[in-house]
Amino acid sequence: MTAISQLxxxxxxxxxxxxxxxxxxxxxAYWPERWLRRRGNRLRFAVADGATETSFSALWAQQWxxxxxxxxxxxxxxxDSLAQEQAQWLQTVRSKPLPWYAEEKALSxxxxxxxxxxxxxxxxxxxxxxxxxxxxxCLAQVRHNELITFFPAGNTTxxxxxxxxxxxxxxxxxxxxxxxxxxxxxxxVGDTFYLMSDALAHWxxxxxxxxxxxWRAFERVTASPNARRFHAWIDDLRATHLLRNDDVTLxxxxxxxxxxxxxxxxxxx
Amino acid sequence: MPYSxxxxxxxxSCFLFLIDQSGSMxxxxxxxxxxxxxxxxxxxxxxxxxxxxxxKCAKEEGIRDYFYVGVIGYGDKVKPALAGALADRELVxxxxxxxxxxxxxxxxKKVEDGAGGLIEQPIRFPVxxxxxxxxxxxxxxxxxxxxDVLSKWLAQHPDSFPPIVINITDGEATDxxxxxxxxxxxxxxxSDGNVLLFNICLSSxxxxxxxxxxxxxxxxxxxxxxxxxxxxxxxxxxxxIAQQEGxxxxxxxxxxxxxxxxxxxxKFLDIGTRPSNxx
Numbered sequence: 001m002t003a004i005s006q007l008x009x010x011x012x013x014x015x016x017x018x019x020x021x022x023x024x025x026x027x028x029a030y031w032p033e034r035w036l037r038r039r040g041n042r043l044r045f046a047v048a049d050g051a052t053e054t055s056f057s058a059l060w061a062q063q064w065x066x067x068x069x070x071x072x073x074x075x076x077x078x079x080d081s082l083a084q085e086q087a088q089w090l091q092t093v094r095s096k097p098l099p100w101y102a103e104e105k106a107l108s109x110x111x112x113x114x115x116x117x118x119x120x121x122x123x124x125x126x127x128x129x130x131x132x133x134x135x136x137x138c139l140a141q142v143r144h145n146e147l148i149t150f151f152p153a154g155n156t157t158x159x160x161x162x163x164x165x166x167x168x169x170x171x172x173x174x175x176x177x178x179x180x181x182x183x184x185x186x187x188x189v190g191d192t193f194y195l196m197s198d199a200l201a202h203w204x205x206x207x208x209x210x211x212x213x214x215w216r217a218f219e220r221v222t223a224s225p226n227a228r229r230f231h232a233w234i235d236d237l238r239a240t241h242l243l244r245n246d247d248v249t250l251x252x253x254x255x256x257x258x259x260x261x262x263x264x265x266x267x268x269x
Numbered sequence: 270m271p272y273s274x275x276x277x278x279x280x281x282s283c284f285l286f287l288i289d290q291s292g293s294m295x296x297x298x299x300x301x302x303x304x305x306x307x308x309x310x311x312x313x314x315x316x317x318x319x320x321x322x323x324x325k326c327a328k329e330e331g332i333r334d335y336f337y338v339g340v341i342g343y344g345d346k347v348k349p350a351l352a353g354a355l356a357d358r359e360l361v362x363x364x365x366x367x368x369x370x371x372x373x374x375x376x377x378k379k380v381e382d383g384a385g386g387l388i389e390q391p392i393r394f395p396v397x398x399x400x401x402x403x404x405x406x407x408x409x410x411x412x413x414x415x416x417d418v419l420s421k422w423l424a425q426h427p428d429s430f431p432p433i434v435i436n437i438t439d440g441e442a443t444d445x446x447x448x449x450x451x452x453x454x455x456x457x458x459x460s461d462g463n464v465l466l467f468n469i470c471l472s473s474x475x476x477x478x479x480x481x482x483x484x485x486x487x488x489x490x491x492x493x494x495x496x497x498x499x500x501x502x503x504x505x506x507x508x509x510i511a512q513q514e515g516x517x518x519x520x521x522x523x524x525x526x527x528x529x530x531x532x533x534x535x536k537f538l539d540i541g542t543r544p545s546n547x548x
Contacts, residue, residue, distance in 0.1 A: 052540065054544070054547065093329075102328075105327045105328075109547075161539055162513055164546050174546075
């Protein structure tokens, strides 16, 4: 068998703001930001979810997917990444005058959940993945129509309305070392990874526990060249109370033998 | 499940505060703070409640109108008690409250420095309400007015998370026993549950604070015990969050505090993800 020296992937982000919110109020973030093909021997992907009850959390979530996406958050340098992102967030927040309530709220800091995935092609031809998670954004790995990894949630009781999250406030990250989860495994051409924010991850695990194959629904919506099918599906899940009303993000990453043609545009809601 | 309606801008809820402004509020508060009058404590309590409610709804772009807010004062008269541009209005949007305080003072606040210490930081402290103590304690009339105000609001918001009424008093009603009026108020409802009536009881006696008790044991006087009896139970979600916040809340816990504030109740409301490490 010929050793694979490079990864070939397609990524497809799909997202929707909380029902009743405007598009610009969407507080999740994802990396990469477009539907595209990528190749390389080390590729990174991320989804983050800014907490509703804090302000400037979309900015904080965006910073983290970007930080992870361009190579930050290494295990030995996570504290450096954190300090750098906190300083950048504070600088942005302080760059303009705020009314009293926004100033007071910003003192508490912004909070976000993060799931990051790195795919690696080693020199000896192995394909590996490494993931980092904090909070309730999750990763699913599907191979030959079977779920082989779900991380970091073990079951639906993992999802609460008060997860421990990454904070822009240095005084609020004391339990970070124990809250930050890392996992690694092997992958193969044909595998599909899904990164998702908490509402969708909660639905996914609930469906899986009910012996349904939730990735089949993902396959149906990502097969469509535009995002309309995804939005209609999300609307249906919300209307039937199967999906909590929250921002929703799904990032599909498919490992392919070689680059395929036929990518559409990344439709916005 | 009751008390599970989403609180959002398309389906807002309502807070109505009833403020005892009677002459007895001019008495000193407890033993520990004998230099402060109950009226000062009431003004602090309502200003902090409003401030925290505004901050809960604040985002970088402004204040999201998750709540309507009203303040009814009872003393010399029973009437809407917000000051300044909001005077005489029964209910206003939370964004109006946040954007139109009577004044904004500069105060110092201790915040964690991230290295285990505390530093003092100047903050802007909005004031909507000044201490007032004059006249009798027409609590029954205030509860009847609350009933009228909320009846109108409920007709327009039949599926909302039920309104929360917070009554701040020393408990000595002068216009009769408030039990019937309180019961009528608690009977108002939306499709999601009955109106919640919570009470903050401030006493001149130097008794220790009691928060969200499950019985009236330990309350020092008949007024406090009556206020406990008139208080609604905490909802399941409120109880869960209270326990996460470190309160010893049980299934019987009431929305009642004695010689304490009730700012924590605002934390008990679910408007979206609230990180466990947010304080």
